[in-house]
Amino acid sequence: MEKDRNSFIFRLLSTLFVILAINFFLPRMMPGDPFSTTSADEVGEEIIVMTEEQRLYYLNYYGLDRPLYEQFLVYMKNLMTGDLGRSIYYKMPVSDVIMLHLPWTVLIVVGATVISTISGVILGTLSAKNRKKGSDRIMMTGLIAFAEIPSFLLGLILLLVFSVYLRLFPLAGAVTPFADYNGPAEQAWDILYHAFLPIVTLSLSQLTGVYLLTRNTLITVTTKDYIRTARAKGLGEKTVWIRHALRNALLPVVTRTGFMIGIMMGGVVLVESVFSYPGIGMTLRSAVVGRDYPLIQGILLVIAVSILVCNLLVDKIYGKLDPRVGI
Amino acid sequence: MSLLKINDLKCHYLTDADTVRAVDGISFEIGEGEILGIVGESGSGKTTVALGIMGLLPENTAISGEILYRDELISSLPESEMDRFRWKDIAIVFQNSLEVMNPVMKVGVQVTEPMIRHLGFSPEKARSKCADLFRTVGLDPKWMDSYPHQLSGGMRQRVLLAMALSCDPKFLILDEVTSALDAFTRKEIRDLLVALQKKNGYTMLMISHDITFVSSVASRIAVMYSGRVVETGPVRDILVSPRHPYTRGLVHSTPDIFVYKDLWGIPGDVPAGDEFKGCPFSPRCTQKIDICKDATPVLMPIGGGREIACHRGGIAGLLEARNLSFSYRLPDGEYLRAVDNVSLEVREGEVLAVVGQTGSGKSTLAHILANVIKPECGEVLFMDGNAGGGSYGNKVNGIQIVFQDPFSSTSNRFTVLDAVKEPLYINKIGSNGDRLQMVKNALELVRLPTTDNFLSKYCGELSGGQRQRVALARAMVMEPKLLIADEITSALDVSTSANVLRLLKGLQNRRGFAMIYISHDLSLTLKIADRIAVMNSGKIVEMGNSHDVMLSPYDEYTKRLVGSRIGLCCHNH
Structure with missing residues (x-):
């Protein structure tokens, strides 16, 4: 047991180290540097073209002219003390920048996870119950076709329809600018109002996966002997389906949810960009454009760590749900 | 009702x-x-x-x-x-398997579930009854809180039983x-079921x-x-x-x-x-007739509360011998009753062993049954006598006999081909080409080579085991319905006789002919016989299923015969 634990921690640390190394070297392998940006992202943004002299000065100032391994060692050393470095673009600590934007991302990712899982499981169960009937066929075909639409395209369509034409939802942002709320309820409403379309887009991109997994696992599970046993006991359809079949079919869905959060952390970059939603996805995008190395590193690290944590949580939860595991 | x-x-x-x-x-x-x-x-x-x-x-x-x-x-x-x-x-006890119970639910919960639903028990009451049920089926109630995978096969079977009994079913x-259980558990479950019933x-x-x-x-x-x-x-x-x-x-x-x-x-x-x-069993049946291919037999009462679905009314009799007697005349003018008022019956596809010590009249009986010698009195009916007395040895699907000593039953001067072909030749069966093929088939059956080289070998060149197989092939070439094997292994060494015997039984099992196996060797006989007839001084003193005769002989002579087996040194009592 003790040995297992040690090797687990060792594996976790080595995974983390590899991620850190990739996070560090990958941005630096891209052409350009933070001080040679020549394009402006938004209209009206001032383009500062630095002279070669200024550029070298800043490179020296941020220590970017030193050998890579030296920079890496410094980065690792600072990381040990919890220092993620300073953002070159925002001119403030990377951790502050992340803390500013992370909550928005967490909001839409968690929201999308909950919504897509619940609706996927419900649809999957309905589909499995009506297997080979019309409703199952329609749902299956529809959702599979739907899954083929990339999430950013879906986001664009939703944005055009609901925000541009129907004007039901805002075009951008996470809150109404300069809003004056009468109490927290109104603030919460405003936040949900802004988060709605991004959450829907992300949910829809994951829905089909959950749906298919639930449906197919349920169909497999219902052929198992224990379902026959439950039927024989005359427990009634509802009990058989929910207590016996669904309970077992949800096990792989739980595992999937862990992976799903990882996939969504990547997908969120595009979705946030479409909706100009100020989460870390959009921040990452602008950091990449601006070659803001410390910020890129910081955000990638947060994403990586959150995926690791999710997987860890899923393992723990799975162990609780399935008594056959981890004893 | x-x-x-x-x-x-x-x-x-x-x-x-x-x-x-x-x-x-x-x-x-x-x-x-x-x-x-x-x-x-x-x-x-x-x-x-x-x-x-x-x-x-x-x-x-x-x-x-x-x-x-x-x-x-x-x-x-x-x-x-x-x-x-x-x-x-109506409740059912399923066959125990890992997935017969919900893997993520405690077994106790799975047992109480139907009580709560059908009997309206509160969870506490159901739990206490579940504990009682566990004790009834011989399980400690502490196992109620475990999951199916934590139990052994036997324990799971007990839980399944407790589960089935939970609502006091009538049926x-x-x-x-018990099919997945070891012998001890199987017996325990059986005793439990009998007691519960x-x-x-x-x-x-x-x-x-x-x-x-x-x-x-x-x-x-x-x-x-x-x-x-x-x-x-x-x-x-x-x-x-x-x-x-x-x-x-x-x-x-x-x-x-x-x-x-x-x-x-x-x-x-x-x-x-x-x-x-037709009859679903007909492809595997040893006694099928034409109708079996076309019509499905229905279950018909045959008396004694029994019913059977078979066009031939069940296992048919093949050979019936009634009151056979035969005496040899000794040089001093006295008569020796070798076979004394023997009646027996051989059914389709069965192996009847006739055992007894040397001189008990076994071989004489075999010769009478094979129509080699005529009995003084009594009659032998083969296939309800339809085949006609006396001629059933000369026909395909008749009776064939294989003798004890292959060195005298096959001529030294015959080639293998001639020896095996002889009965076909004598009885004018098939053309020359057919006969060669039939000989080859028969040799294949007894696992002998069918090369020209082997066919033209003289029997005198063969070993004892090979020669006995040639004798066997000569019988098989007539595709007998009944094969009489008279001490066929006694002239062979242990290993060869084991091979010949297994070959013979394998042939019998596959081809489905009936066999009368005559031997003085009780141990060998028990390996292949369905029924045993014990002979002493020309009489059949005991006849029955081989295990009955062996385990509970009632005749004094049989008891002596069973007791006369020499144990190995380590088995001495």
Whole structure:
């Protein structure tokens, strides 16, 4: 047991180290540097073209002219003390920048996870119950076709329809600018109002996966002997389906949810960009454009760590749900 | 009044490719408090019957016929209506497997579930009854809080039993409850079932391929084959004298019944084709006639509460000898009664061993039966005498005999080909080309080479084992219905005789001919015989199933014969 634990921690640390190394070297392998940006992202943004002299000065100032391994060692050393470095673009600590934007991302990712899982499981169960009937066929075909639409395209369509034409939802942002709320309820409403379309887009991109997994696992599970046993006991359809079949079919869905959060952390970059939603996805995008190395590193690290944590949580939860595991 | 009645039940599984007739028209009744056993090999449709009664057959099953419980038709009830009967009236103990219980639910919860639903128990009350049930089936109630995978196979089987008993059902179906268990657990479960049945008077339907287990609990047995019942009757009668060839094969393949005999299964497989005509057992049957291919036999009463589905009325008699006597005249003018008023019967496909010490008249009897010598009085009827007295040795599908000493029964100066071909030649069977092929087939049967080189060898060049096989091939070339083997291994060494004997029994099992095996060697005889006749001074002193004769001989002479086996040094008592 003790040995297992040690090797687990060792594996976790080595995974983390590899991620850190990739996070560090990958941005630096891209052409350009933070001080040679020549394009402006938004209209009206001032383009500062630095002279070669200024550029070298800043490179020296941020220590970017030193050998890579030296920079890496410094980065690792600072990381040990919890220092993620300073953002070159925002001119403030990377951790502050992340803390500013992370909550928005967490909001839409968690929201999308909950919504897509619940609706996927419900649809999957309905589909499995009506297997080979019309409703199952329609749902299956529809959702599979739907899954083929990339999430950013879906986001664009939703944005055009609901925000541009129907004007039901805002075009951008996470809150109404300069809003004056009468109490927290109104603030919460405003936040949900802004988060709605991004959450829907992300949910829809994951829905089909959950749906298919639930449906197919349920169909497999219902052929198992224990379902026959439950039927024989005359427990009634509802009990058989929910207590016996669904309970077992949800096990792989739980595992999937862990992976799903990882996939969504990547997908969120595009979705946030479409909706100009100020989460870390959009921040990452602008950091990449601006070659803001410390910020890129910081955000990638947060994403990586959150995926690791999710997987860890899923393992723990799975162990609780399935008594056959981890004893 | 019958508790459960099944009328012409048919369950056909419809798949895209074909239709599997898992159950094809069976009918039976079970009276209150009765235990009926259904036996049959895997794929015979036993479990489908059980699932059919419970209404648990998959959706792609076409079901016809009726199932009546207390005169109420339950075979066509919708799922929700069927739930009224499930568990409270009819419960089933499933075959233990890892996934027969919900893997993520504690076993105690799974046992209490039906009580809460059907009996309206509170969870606490159900739990306390569950603990009682666990004690009843011999499980510590502490196991209630474990998951199925934490229990052993035997424990799971007990939980399944407790689960089935939870709502005090009237009718209990047991589906292969012991087949995955070791011998000790199997016996414990059996004793438990018997005790529970005595106490609570359950009506039971026991389904198993384990004929020993079923027969130790049930009072009546139905033997199923390929979706049909082929024989039914009281347990003891069926075990002692099975009347259907399939039942006999099943009984003979059971090591618990034939303790000494080598295991030989029934050759062939259950027919799988969906459009099968005729008797389903006919491809494996040793006594099939023309009608068996075309018409399916129906279950007919044959008296004694027994019913059988066979066009030939069950295992047919092949040879009957009545009151045979024969005396040799000794040089001093006295007569020696070698065979004294012997009557016996050989049925289709069976191996009858005649044992006795040297000089007891075995060989003389063999010679009379093979029509080599004529009896002084008495008669031998072969195939109901249809074959006509005297001529049955000269015909294909007749009687053939293989003698003790291959060195005198095959001529040194004959080639192998001539020796084997001789009976064909004498009896003018086939053209020359046919004969050569028949000889080759016969040699193949006895595992001898069929090369020209071997065919033209002289018998004198062969070893004892080879020569006995040539003698065997000479008998086989006539495709006998009855083979008489007279001490055929006594002139051979141990290893060769073991090979010849296994070859012979293998041939018998595959080709399905009947055999009279004459020997003084009781140990060898027990390996292959279905029935044994013990001869002493020209009389048959005891005759019966080989295990009965061996385990409980009643005749003094037989007891001596059984007791006269020399044990190995370490077996001395």
